Amino acid sequence: MNQWNNFSKGFFKENAVFTLLLGMCPTLGVTSSAIDGLGMGLATTFVLVMSNLVVALIKNFIPDKVRIPSFIVVIATFVTIVEMTMQAYVPALFDSLGLFIPLIVVNCLVLGRAEAFASKNNLGSSIVDGLGMGLGFAMALTMLGSIRELLGSGKLFGTAIYPEDYGMLVFVLAPGAFIALGYLIAFINQVKKEA
Amino acid sequence: MEYILIVISAIFVNNIVLSQFLGICPFLGVSKKISTGIGMTGAVTFVMVIATIVTFFIQKAILEPFGVQYLQTITFILVIASLVQLVEIILKKVSPPLYQALGVFLPLITTNCAILGVAILALKLEDTNIVKSVIFAISHAIGFGLALITFAGIREQLDLMDIPKGMKGTPIALIVAGLLALAFMGFAGIV
Amino acid sequence: MAKTESTLKNMVLTLLVITCVAGASLGFMYELTKGPIEAAKAAKQQAAIKEVVPGFDNNPGDEMYELTSDEGFVLKLFPAKKGGELIGVAIETQTNKGFSGNIKVMVGLKPDGTIINYQVLEHKETPGLGTKMADWFKTDKGNQNILGKHPKSNNLTVSKDGGEVDAITAATISSRAFLDAIRVAYDTYSKNQGSQPVASNTSVEEGGAQ
Numbered sequence: 001m002n003q004w005n006n007f008s009k010g011f012f013k014e015n016a017v018f019t020l021l022l023g024m025c026p027t028l029g030v031t032s033s034a035i036d037g038l039g040m041g042l043a044t045t046f047v048l049v050m051s052n053l054v055v056a057l058i059k060n061f062i063p064d065k066v067r068i069p070s071f072i073v074v075i076a077t078f079v080t081i082v083e084m085t086m087q088a089y090v091p092a093l094f095d096s097l098g099l100f101i102p103l104i105v106v107n108c109l110v111l112g113r114a115e116a117f118a119s120k121n122n123l124g125s126s127i128v129d130g131l132g133m134g135l136g137f138a139m140a141l142t143m144l145g146s147i148r149e150l151l152g153s154g155k156l157f158g159t160a161i162y163p164e165d166y167g168m169l170v171f172v173l174a175p176g177a178f179i180a181l182g183y184l185i186a187f188i189n190q191v192k193k194e195a
Numbered sequence: 196m197e198y199i200l201i202v203i204s205a206i207f208v209n210n211i212v213l214s215q216f217l218g219i220c221p222f223l224g225v226s227k228k229i230s231t232g233i234g235m236t237g238a239v240t241f242v243m244v245i246a247t248i249v250t251f252f253i254q255k256a257i258l259e260p261f262g263v264q265y266l267q268t269i270t271f272i273l274v275i276a277s278l279v280q281l282v283e284i285i286l287k288k289v290s291p292p293l294y295q296a297l298g299v300f301l302p303l304i305t306t307n308c309a310i311l312g313v314a315i316l317a318l319k320l321e322d323t324n325i326v327k328s329v330i331f332a333i334s335h336a337i338g339f340g341l342a343l344i345t346f347a348g349i350r351e352q353l354d355l356m357d358i359p360k361g362m363k364g365t366p367i368a369l370i371v372a373g374l375l376a377l378a379f380m381g382f383a384g385i386v
Numbered sequence: 387m388a389k390t391e392s393t394l395k396n397m398v399l400t401l402l403v404i405t406c407v408a409g410a411s412l413g414f415m416y417e418l419t420k421g422p423i424e425a426a427k428a429a430k431q432q433a434a435i436k437e438v439v440p441g442f443d444n445n446p447g448d449e450m451y452e453l454t455s456d457e458g459f460v461l462k463l464f465p466a467k468k469g470g471e472l473i474g475v476a477i478e479t480q481t482n483k484g485f486s487g488n489i490k491v492m493v494g495l496k497p498d499g500t501i502i503n504y505q506v507l508e509h510k511e512t513p514g515l516g517t518k519m520a521d522w523f524k525t526d527k528g529n530q531n532i533l534g535k536h537p538k539s540n541n542l543t544v545s546k547d548g549g550e551v552d553a554i555t556a557a558t559i560s561s562r563a564f565l566d567a568i569r570v571a572y573d574t575y576s577k578n579q580g581s582q583p584v585a586s587n588t589s590v591e592e593g594g595a596q
Contacts, residue, residue, distance in 0.1 A: 015335065021365060025308045030218035032513060045289055062400055063392040066233060071406050076269035077408040081415050084265065088422035091430060106308040107293045108220060115206065152513075172513045174214045178373030186366035208486065267414045269408060278589060383512070 007128050010136030017140035017181075018188045021099060022109040026100045027176040034157045037145025040100060041138020043082050045131065046079060047104050048113060049085045050078045071114045073104070079105045079154035147182040148172060148180050198330050201320075205250070205334035207382035211309055212342040213375060218309030222343055232347035236340035238300040240333070241284060241308050246275050247332035250314040258299055271314055277307045309339060316358060344377060408540065435464050438494030438503040442466035446476060446560035455574040459484075463575065472497050478507065479571035483563040486510045489519075491567045499572055500536045506564075516560030528552045532565075537572035 016022045016127040026044070031037040054074050062070050081102050104110065113133055118126040123183065149155050152172035154162045170176045209215055212222045213364045216301040218239070250271050258264050283301045304310060313335045318327040349371055358367050390396050419529040420466045428447065429548035435446050437518060438537050474497065480490045490508035495501060506520045529552045543549025544561050553561035 021223065022220075024219040025216050028219060058404075061389045061390055063396045065392040066397045066401055069273065069276060069401060072272055073269065073401075073404050074410050076272050077412060080265060080268050080412050083268070083418040084415055084423070088419040088426055091423075091426040099315060101307045103217075103312060105268055105272050106311050107308045110308060114235060169513075169515070170377070173380065174216070175373040175376035177252070178369045178376055182362075182366045182369030182373065185369065186361045189333050189366070190361050263413075265412060266409065378411070 003125070003128050006125055007132035008130035010129075010134070011139060011141045012136075013089075013190075014110045014136075015134075015140060015188075016133060016137045017144075018185055020109075020112075020113060021109045023137060025103065026107065027144065028174075028181060030097050030100050030102065031141055031145040031148055031177060032072070032152070032172050033155075034142055034145040034148045036096055037141035037143075038138060039090070039098055041141040043047055043086065043101065044104055044107060044110070045134025047075065047078045047081055048110050048134040049127055049130035049135075050109060052118040052126040053123065054109055055076075055114045055123065056126035059119045068111075068115070071111060071119075075110050075114065076105045079108045109133065136168070144177075144181055144184060147184065149177055151180070152176060198261055201327065203329055205331060206338040206341060207379065208380050210338045210342055210382075211313070211335045212272070212339055213372070213379045214311070217312040218307050218339055219309055220310075221300075221303060222339075222346065222372070223365070225303075226343055226347040226350055226368075229347045229351060230346060233340075234296055234342045235300045236336070238282050238297040238304060239307065239309065240336035241297070241338045242275075242279060242304050243313055243339075244309050244329060244332045245282065247276055247317050247328050248325065249278060251317065251323075251328050254318055257360075267315070271311055275310055275314070277317040279305050291296070297322055309335070316348055342379075346372060349375070363368070398405045405490055406570060414423075414574055432449075433478040434492045434507065435466065437505050439464075439466040439476050440490050441468060442473060443468050443472075444470075453481060453574050455479075455497055455570050457570060459570065461571065462540050474502055474573065477571040477575060479567045479574075481563050481567040483559075483566050484511055485559045485563070486512075486556070489560075489563050489567055491564065493568055493571050495572065495575060498536070499538060501533055501568065503533060504568070511560045512557070515554065517553060517558040517559055518554050518557065519564045522554050523551070523562075526553075533570070537569060549551075 010016070012157050014020060017024070023044070024034060026040050030040045041042075050076050051071070055071055058074075079102060082104070083094075086097075087102065119130045121129070146156055148171045149157075151160060152167050152169060154160060154164045154167045168176075171180060205211070206247075211217050212219065221235055221239070225231045253274060253369065254264075254267070254271060258267060259272065267304060279301055285299065286301075307320065313332055316333045320327055320331060353371065362370075388430045388582065390400070431447060435442075439446075444465075444467040446466050448467050449467075451463050451465075453463060455461055459480050461480075464476040465472055468475060476492055476494050478490065479493050480488050482488050484542060487510040488508070489506070489511065491504055491506050493504040500519075509516065511517055511519070514528075522530055525531060529545065529550055532540075532551060536566070539548045542551055542565050544551055544553035544558060544565065546553060546558060547562070549565075551561070551565060565591050
């Protein structure tokens with residue numbers, strides 16, 4: 001597989017959210033606005049790339065039986081680094097993402113890539129894979145966030161598109177997250193079938 | 196009174212799945228049948244309560260005295276991962292029937308964010324203590340079970356329905372979950 | 387390169403090395419970000435104070451003092467001074483009457499108690515309804531605006547309770563709670579200030595309790 005395919009598979013063919021249904025908790029939990037979705041997506045991308053990088057480097061030193069715990073430690077370390085960095089430099093985003101930042105550690109997507117890809121491939125491919133998967137995840141979150149923000153509060157990335165009073169409030173609330181994602185996946189499935 | 200508030204709030208108002216979005220993976224993954232839903236609920240309750248107790252003591256006895264709260268994420272996830280293994284081994288030896296019922300669900304629990312989420316949230320309660328944390332964990336587990344089993348019941352019926360082709364599978368499940376969340380929103384404001 | 391064998395010694399050693407490296411790098415990152423995190427928190431507080439009592443030239447954070455309200459909340463008070471003279475006080479107040487959970491508000495009062503401005507710090511109200519309180523009570527529309535009003539001479543409760551403030555559409559409980567937080571701030575402040583008239587606050591209290 002060439003590197004371009006390796007990179008681009010994360011966006012469509014093997015998109016974490018739309019196809020693999022991984023990392024659903026942050027997908028639903030932090031997408032009440034586009035900017036939150038994007039922030040969460042990028043934070044996850046960083047963790048994904050770094051953990052893939054480290055796992056690809058150390059994979060030969062790790063005995064098979066302690067593989068998973070070792071990966072978890074690596075992932076948790078980068079999650080904590082992201083957590084501290086965000087708290088220091090983007091405190092507003094840190095506040096609005098809240099509990100979901102430490103929970104990146106249990107995002108099946110991150111451990112899944114470490115186990116299924118980085119532990120079997122070389123350094124370069126692992127980084128590209130992490131980047132593609134992560135940005136695909138970020139794209140999905142931003143899309144869902146934009147849809148919910150636009151329908152719910154009439155804004156896009158905080159800029160008013162139409163008066164807030166006409167918005168369908170339910171899309172900013174919890175039920176709207178499920179419903180919007182349901183329709184989005186149905187739509188993507190349809191597009192895929194035709195493609 | 197305070198405890199009753201915690202219980203009602205955790206089960207209905209701030210339902211862990213439908214309003215806090217934790218534990219979505221098992222909620223969508225093992226909700227095709229009521230019986231598996233019940234098994235998963237049992238396993239989650241078991242691990243959630245034990246994990247909350249253990250992490251509570253780790254936080255109070257190790258992390259806080261040494262001022263290393265920033266190691267919270269890494270220690271908690273390791274504790275939960277080893278706890279799941281431990282529970283699996285003990286259950287296998289002590290109670291084979293229970294292991295048969297819960298066994299297949301246990302490995303899935305390590306990456307169930309509801310466990311880690313509740314363990315962290317329990318420490319954020321006002322003047323938290325061990326009794327409060329345990330009640331908090333149990334009520335969240337019940338809330339998880341309530342949502343999961345209700346959802347599984349609906350999905351069993353859904354199989355018999357004539358659903359538009361494009362909506363089959365995940366999309367319709369998500370929309371049903373949305374409607375369920377809408378119903379649970381009716382509880383808002385009672386606490 | 388050959389894969390390391392899964393012997394007990396290797397396994398223990400690997401995990402030990404990994405956790406040590408992880409712990410050490412986190413400790414290092416912690417030291418590195420400790421300063422900026424505290425600075426970010428202080429900046430946030432400073433910005434909130436600046437918004438609610440503009441025009442001071444002291445550092446209100448240094449002169450912060452705490453008072454306990456009748457409800458048992460510990461309020462933080464930041465005196466804002468210009469040229470040594472008190473021009474107002476920023477009060478970090480809260481209420482537990484919100485639709486879901488507590489609401490924390492930073493409110494700026496002139497020394498006589500007139501409301502200068504406010505900023506909502508923390509809340510768990512319904513997005514799109516209760517959250518409107520961030521701007522609602524500042525907007526000049528109908529009887530929404532509470533800026534420039536006085537919690538004692540104006541009856542700051544929602545019109546449904548006989549007061550003179552328009553509640554947020556479809557969020558009366560959040561509105562009541564918000565006004566309650568302002569009341570808590572004023573009561574506690576005026577009660578602990580000898581030179582100021584002690585608040586009778588009966589009308590306001592009734593409004594909040596209903």
